[in-house]
Amino acid sequence: xxxxxxxxxxxxxxxxxxxxxxxxxxxxxxxxxxxxxxxxxxxxxxxxxxxxxxxxxxxxxxxxxxxxxxxxxxxxxxxxxxxxxxxxxxxxxxxxxxxxxxxxxxxxxxxxxxxxxxxxxxxxxxxxxxxxxxxxxxxxxxxxxxxxxxxxxxxxxxxxxxxxxxxxxxxxxxxxxxxxxxxxxxxxxxxxxxxxxxxxxxxxxxxxxxxxxxxxxxxxxxxxxxxxxxxxxxxxxxxxxxxxxxxxxxxxxxxxxxxxxxxxxxxxxxxxxxxxxxxxxxxxxxxxxxxxxxxxxxxxxxxxxxxxxxxxxxxxxxxxxxxxxxxxxxxxxxxxxxxxxxxxxxxxxxxxxxxxxxxxxxxxxx
Numbered sequence: 477x478x479x480x481x482x483x484x485x486x487x488x489x490x491x492x493x494x495x496x497x498x499x500x501x502x503x504x505x506x507x508x509x510x511x512x513x514x515x516x517x518x519x520x521x522x523x524x525x526x527x528x529x530x531x532x533x534x535x536x537x538x539x540x541x542x543x544x545x546x547x548x549x550x551x552x553x554x555x556x557x558x559x560x561x562x563x564x565x566x567x568x569x570x571x572x573x574x575x576x577x578x579x580x581x582x583x584x585x586x587x588x589x590x591x592x593x594x595x596x597x598x599x600x601x602x603x604x605x606x607x608x609x610x611x612x613x614x615x616x617x618x619x620x621x622x623x624x625x626x627x628x629x630x631x632x633x634x635x636x637x638x639x640x641x642x643x644x645x646x647x648x649x650x651x652x653x654x655x656x657x658x659x660x661x662x663x664x665x666x667x668x669x670x671x672x673x674x675x676x677x678x679x680x681x682x683x684x685x686x687x688x689x690x691x692x693x694x695x696x697x698x699x700x701x702x703x704x705x706x707x708x709x710x711x712x713x714x715x716x717x718x719x720x721x722x723x724x725x726x727x728x729x730x731x732x733x734x735x736x737x738x739x740x741x742x743x744x745x746x747x748x749x750x751x752x753x754x755x756x757x758x759x760x761x762x763x764x765x766x767x768x769x770x771x772x773x774x775x776x777x778x779x780x781x782x783x784x785x786x787x788x789x790x791x792x793x794x795x796x797x798x799x800x801x802x803x804x805x806x807x808x809x810x811x812x813x814x815x816x817x818x819x820x821x822x823x824x825x826x827x828x829x830x831x832x833x834x835x836x837x838x839x840x841x842x
Contacts, residue, residue, distance in 0.1 A: 519534070519535035519536075520535065521533065521534055521535070522535065522536065522537075522664060522665055524660075524661040524664055524665060525657075525661075526633055526634055526636070526661065527634045527636065527639035527640070527648070528639065528648070531631065531633065533604065533605065533631060533665060536665070536666055536667035537556075537559055537604045537605050537665045537666050537667075538559055538604065538666075539559065539561045539601075539602075539603040539604045539605070540556060540559045540560055540561065540603055540604065540605045540606075540607055540662075540666065541560075541561060541562040541563070541564075541588075541593075541598060541601045541603040541605070541606045541607065542560060542562075542563050542564075542606075542607040542608070543563070543564045543565050543592075543593050543606075543607070543608040543612065543613035544564075544565045544566075544608070544609075544612050544613060544796065545565065545566060545568065545569025545572070545573060545792060545793030545796070545798070546569075546612075546635075546716070546792075546793050546796035546797050546798035546800070547607055547608065547609070547612065547613075547635055547798070548560070548563050548566055548569070548573060548585075549569075549573060549576065549577070549793060549798040549799055549800055550607075550635075550655075550658050550659060550662055550797075550798050550799060551607065551662055551666075552573070552576075552577045552580050552582075553577075553659060553672070553675045553798075553799040554659050554662040554663040554666065554668055554671060554672040554675065555663060555666065555668030555671030555672060556662055556663070556666040556668060557577075557580045557581070559666045560585060561586060561601065561603055562585075562586045562587075562588045562597075562601040562603065563585050563586065563587055563588070564587065564588055564589045564590075564591075564592065564593040564597060564613070565591055565592060565593070565613070566582075566585065566587060567587075567591075568758070568759060568792060568793075569791065569792060569793040570582060570583070571832055571833070571834075572791045572793050572794070572800070572829075572832060573793065575827065575828075575829070575831055575832065576800060576803070576827055588600070588601060592613065592615070592618060593606075593608065593613050593620060594618065594619075594620060595619055595620045595624055595625070598620070598625050598630060599628060599630075602630065603630060604630070604631060605630070605631045605632075605633050605665065606625050606630055606631070606632050606633070607633045607635070607662070608632070608633075608634070608635065609634055609635030609637065609638035610634065610635075610638040610639075610640060610646055611638065611646070611737075612635055612638055612796075614632070614634070622634065633661070633662070633665070635654075635658065635797060636649065636653075636654035636655070636657045636658050636797070637651060637654040637655070637714065637715065637716065637736055637796075637797035638736060639654075641734075645734065645735050646714065646735060646736040646737075647712070647713070647714020647715070647734065647735055647736045648714070649714070650713075650714070650718070650719065651714060651715060651716050651717075651718050651719035651797060651801070652679075652683070652719045652722075652723075652801075654714070654797055655679075655716070655719070655797050655798065655799070655801060656676050656679070658797070659672045659675055659676055659799065660672055660673070660676065675799055678802075679799065679802045682802050682805075682806065682826070683723045683802065683805070685823055686723045686724055686725070686805055686806065686809055686821075686823060687723055687725065689725065689809065689818070689821035689823060690818065690819045690821060691725055691818060691819075692812075692817050692818040692819065694817075695727055696725075696726040696727065696751050696752070696812055696817045696818065697726070697727045697728075697729055697748055697749070697750045697751055698721060698726045698727065698728060698729065698750050698751065698752045698753070698754055698808070699728075699729045699730070699745055699748055699750035699752075699753050699754070699781075700717045700721075700728065700730070700754050700755075700756065700795070701745075701753050701754065701755050701756070701766060701770070702737070702755075702756040702758065702795075703756070703758065703760055703761040703766065704742075704761075704766070704769055705769060707739040707740065707741055707742070708739065708740050708741070708742060708744070708745060709737065709738075709739055710730050710733075710737075710738065710739075710740055711730065711736060711737050711738070711795070712730050712731075712732075712733030712734060712735040712736060712737075712738050713728075713730075713731050713732065713733060713734055713735070714734065714735060714736045715735075715736040715737055715796075715797070716795055716796050716797040716798070716801045716804075717754075717795055717804075718731060719801055719805070720795070720801050720804045720805045720808055721805075721808065723802070723805040724805045724806075724808035724809045724812065725809075725812075725818070726751075726752075726808065726812060729744065729745070729748030729750055730744065742773060742775035742776065743775060745775060745776055745779075746775040746776060746779070749779055749780070749781075750779070750781050751780075751781060751786065751815070751817055752781060752786045752787075752788060752811060752812070752815060752817075753770070753781050753782070753786065753787050753788075754787075754788045754789075754790065754808070754811075755787060755788065755789040755790070755837065756790070756792055756795050757789050757790060757791045757792060757835060757836075758792045762836075763789050763836040763837040764836070767785075767787065767837075770782045786815055787837055788807070788808070788811045788837075788838065788840070789835060789836060789837035789838055790804055790807060790829070791829070791832070791835065794807075794829075800827070802826075803825060803826060803827040803829075806823060806824075806825040806826060806827075807825050807829065809821060809823055810823070810824075810825055810841075811840065814840050814841075815840075
């Protein structure tokens with residue numbers, strides 16, 4: 477996650493030619509979870525609310541293009557594998573997606589473009605829906621914005637985590653609501669509402685187990701370190717990590733930052749004196765480089781978590797908004813128990829990330 481690609485944008489969605497205004501978020505309940513058509517098998521319009529505006533398509537979507545591992549995982553979990561006609565930005569997450577969705581032929585997905593999608597990529601695929609988010613694919617700097625694809629009769633669906641506040645910052649709802657909204661909407665749009673609802677129900681049950689687990693005697697403070705040199709890239713109250721940490725019953729040091737992915741100063745890390753530092757496994761800065769920066773910076777080198785190497789490294793697609801957030805929450809709980817900061821809960825992570833060949837820094841898993 478390159479900070480230069482995730483700065484705040486004030487550009488608003490302007491897709492009146494495609495998106496009609498109404499007021500209800502459709503339920504993820506339908507009559508058919510596994511066949512295109514679902515509750516709208518007659519081909520009638522389907523409407524869902526996306527970033528405060530109602531998005532309408534003419535019948536179930538059969539061609540969707542998705543960007544980024546977290547967004548791809550939302551489409552897969554919602555039952556839209558066959559509707560996913562193209563993806564971009566999957567390379568870093570492919571092994572994780574194959575592990576999480578072994579029956580979905582992840583290796584057969586059609587990959588277009590390089591690391592980021594371009595307007596040319598979108599037009600060449602010509603999907604019914606392009607699923608991305610503000611600075612998760614849509615980027616003014618790269619000349620790809622929602623209104624640009626809407627003007628060409630392609631419907632943009634925006635990742636709910638990235639919906640814009642009035643001041644242009646991202647985040648308008650809590651992160652679990654953002655995720656379940658997208659799962660329900662994508663299931664509805666592609667004719668798989670029951671499949672999506674089953675995933676939402678599973679997440680709810682696993683969240684309940686985590687949130688009812690016994691707490692330690694003291695509050696556990698954690699810090700998410702995506703990358704950092706002059707400043708630290710992390711996530712605030714509207715990002716997926718907040719949902720993860722809330723359900724794992726730990727306190728995020730940046731919970732008061734009303735944004736999704738954002739930068740903070742080193743003094744924020746120093747003042748929080750976290751019990752554990754969590755890393756986003758991302759190629760922009762390796763695990764070893766992150767540790768070296770923390771051990772060298774005067775603001776962090778004397779922190780107990782750094783001196784005692786209380787580090788946990790989880791894959792990128794587990795941190796960004798997506799159904800793998802619940803798996804991340806289970807691993808956070810596992811880590812908190814490992815470091816003696818919470819009693820044994822009996823909760824075992826559902827996704828065995830130890831099967832990933834290259835995930836450095838997790839010797840604590842044991």
